[in-house]
Amino acid sequence: MKSRSRSMLEKSISAMLSAMEIYNKPDFKYREESFSVLCINAWELLFKAKILSLSSNKIASLYAMEYRTLKSGEKSKLSRPKTNRSGNPMSISMFEAFRIITEEFGSKIEKAVIDNITALSEIRDNSIHFINDDLLLSLKIQELGSASLQNYANIVKSWHGDILSRYNFYLMPISFFRGFDEAPGIMLNPKEKKVLDYIGKIEKTYDDDDISSYNLTLRVDIKFQKVKSDSGLPIQYSTDSTATKIIITELDISEKYPWDYQNLTTRLARRFKNFKQNNNYHSIRKVLETDEKLAHKRYLTPGSTTGIPKIFYNPNILKEFDSHYEKS
Structure with a gap:
């Protein structure tokens, strides 16, 4: 039976793969907005899976707590889970999960990671105001998204080992979808311009020569070149054909x-x-x-x-x- 943390980690990976698949579709009219929603969802599930792992898989570690008002008008001394409209416990937010991991458990996460997630969250929250045909905005989302995928893969590897090796984490370059030379000029609406200005201010705080494995944005350049392929099939050799093979994955180790x-x-x-x-x-x-x-x-x-x-x-x-x- 899978633990809660592993199930949530797998959901997180599925959300990120879905984000990539939607973005890389040849024709998808809600590409950037859908990617932003699913990408942020993947990050939130990843952080919550980490909290569960660090908290011996206690589901209460993900509850949003509050001090309720008693009939006397005073606040209760014991905190209880907040509940939603159906009466179920409410979960903590992604940013609260980040705080718990870094402050209460002492795990270090690079500042570029949370800045990248914050910028993508701003895009997600304001997606209803976006103009999908705007090249400048689409390019900025791809730069944020490419960095977010790289950051995600690096953190998963750091926390759980090399469990993403079978996936190619990349976004198809925007030039495959749109012709740069034919892009029409377009005026951004005020809300859209504010988002780009906000991202631009964050970008100015980062050095282009920074060699860190974590990034706020990544610019993707592409060129086509003919190459020769000498790839072969990998094989596994064992000197003992009668031995029982037992495989312990990096994920099993990270859970224990x-x-x-x-x-x-x-x-x-x-x-x-x-x-x-x-x-x-x-x-x-x-x-x-x-x-x-x-x-x-x-x-x-x-x-x-x-x-x-x-x-x-x-x-x-x-x-x-x-x-x-x-x-x-």
Whole structure:
């Protein structure tokens, strides 16, 4: 049975693939708007899958909480889930999910990622005002979208391993759909111009020479060139034909060991009032890292046991620190 976090991750990937498929259709009149909606949906599900993974798949970790007003007129001391019109618990927003991941769990996400998502959200929220035939706006959406796909693939790989290797994350260059030389001039309406101005202000804060793996926008250039292909079929060789093959995927590992060093340290600081990130902490942690039930080493090259590994932790490791520190 799939865990909640894995099911939500798979939904996120499906949403992003749908966004690409719609954008890359030869003739689709609502291309940019549909892409923006599905792309933002994919990001929100990805963030929520991460929270579930970091919270031992507790669905309550995604509830939007509130302090209700009592009959006396005072606010309750205990928070309860907000409910929607049907009475079901409401979920946190994408931006609140981002805050929880970065602040409460201590996971680092590059600023370019959230700036890119914010810009795409602005396009999604204002899509009803867009002029679909405008080349300038369409090009800007593609630049944001191309960067968003690259950022998404990089974060998924960082959090869950190389699970997207079978997909090609790209948007078909806009030149396939429209002729640049024949593009008619068109006046943007005020609301549309405000969106482009907003994106332009954000772009000015980024250096064109930045070599980071994460980007706000990406400009796509294309040229056609004849090439020779010497591609072949990959094969797998095993010296033991009678051995039972067991495959453990990167996704299985990331579910069992969802925390990295920063996540662990942040949670310990919130759990214990006398916790300090010092040599004593590092000594305790290094001993616990030898227990395969609590920690897993992931090397840069799959299957390799050389080099400097990155260590991931099972949330159960928290209990092992209870005898060393005082709970808050």
